Amino acid sequence: MTHEALARVAEQRDRLAERARLPWWFWVLFTLATVGLVGCTLIQEQLSAGVGTWLVVVPSILVYLLAEWLVRRTRGISLSRRTFRDYPSARLPSVLFLLAALAGMFVVMVTAHVRPDVAVVALVIAAPLAIAAMVWVQHAMLADIRAGRVRSS
Amino acid sequence: MTPTRDPVFEVGPRLAMGALLQGAVWADFATVRDAVGAGDSVISKHARSLEDAGYLEVSKGAVGRRPRTWFRLTDAGRTALESHLAWLTSLSDALRAPTGAPPPASSDR
Numbered sequence: 001m002t003h004e005a006l007a008r009v010a011e012q013r014d015r016l017a018e019r020a021r022l023p024w025w026f027w028v029l030f031t032l033a034t035v036g037l038v039g040c041t042l043i044q045e046q047l048s049a050g051v052g053t054w055l056v057v058v059p060s061i062l063v064y065l066l067a068e069w070l071v072r073r074t075r076g077i078s079l080s081r082r083t084f085r086d087y088p089s090a091r092l093p094s095v096l097f098l099l100a101a102l103a104g105m106f107v108v109m110v111t112a113h114v115r116p117d118v119a120v121v122a123l124v125i126a127a128p129l130a131i132a133a134m135v136w137v138q139h140a141m142l143a144d145i146r147a148g149r150v151r152s153s
Numbered sequence: 154m155t156p157t158r159d160p161v162f163e164v165g166p167r168l169a170m171g172a173l174l175q176g177a178v179w180a181d182f183a184t185v186r187d188a189v190g191a192g193d194s195v196i197s198k199h200a201r202s203l204e205d206a207g208y209l210e211v212s213k214g215a216v217g218r219r220p221r222t223w224f225r226l227t228d229a230g231r232t233a234l235e236s237h238l239a240w241l242t243s244l245s246d247a248l249r250a251p252t253g254a255p256p257p258a259s260s261d262r
Contacts, residue, residue, distance in 0.1 A: 003229070005168055009238065012172035015188040020176075036182045073216065076184035077177045145176040 009148070017145040019077055022138055027131075029067035034130050037079030038104040039123040041112040081139070086151045089140035097133035100126050154232070156239035158175060161206045165199045168193050170236040174226045175195070179212075182222040208233055 036043065040056040047055075072078060080086040084092050104126020112119040144150050166189045173188050184195055186196045193224065203209035208230030214224045237238040 002241055002248060006245055008169050009241075011174040012169050012188060013176060016173050016176045019184065069161070076181045078179040079176075080178050108171055135199075148175065150176040
């Protein structure tokens with residue numbers, strides 16, 4: 001009976017983790033938003049003169065918010081947004097995501113005007129790294145849900 | 154946290170509902186019903202019992218024109234569930250132990 005009860009708990013955690021898995025279209029929108037944010041200066045440089053960086057940054061943020069909104073609307077559950085606090089296994093990948101995104105954004109910003117080739121290389125390296133780190137964050141969150149380690153409140 | 158048996162979670166699908174809600178902030182009625190595999194009336198009945206115990210917060214709203222009910226474990230519910238799960242785990246460990254370890258304390262509330 002005890003084992004049965006614990007098995008049911010594990011089964012529900014598995015089901016929650018399955019439902020918490022992000023759909024493929026989220027990753028498409030997330031990739032667009034990440035490339036837009038990390039490469040905003042470079043993209044702005046390639047567009048016609050007089051276009052402000054905000055014309056790249058704002059749509060990228062809107063795409064990200066749209067992806068979040070669609071996920072919340074379609075999956076029937078709401079997970080904690082405090083990834084760092086509530087998902088212990090997701091701390092390291094969250095830091096790596098921030099490092100990759102911010103470092104990439106910085107290098108692209110500094111080099112876009114003087115060395116666009118370096119900026120392209122920085123974008124090609126940093127954006128996939130940031131996306132890979134976010135995929136790792138997602139895997140870590142699902143592992144924490146399955147193990148009952150989430151500290152939502 | 155002291156492992157404590159909580160009879161509230163020993164009736165029907167309440168433990169399953171709690172386990173599902175433990176990892177989420179909110180879950181909607183249909184998600185809980187589908188995951189637990191019980192009917193609407195069963196989920197409603199046990200949700201009311203958990204709400205009466207102060208373990209569940211029920212919120213009604215709408216997505217577009219569709220009415221929706223959302224469930225969330227309260228802090229008291231979360232603490233009680235964690236404590237009950239710790240009790241279940243220690244009991245399970247004690248039952249598995251080859252040389253009869255003392256069973257965990259049980260306190261009915």
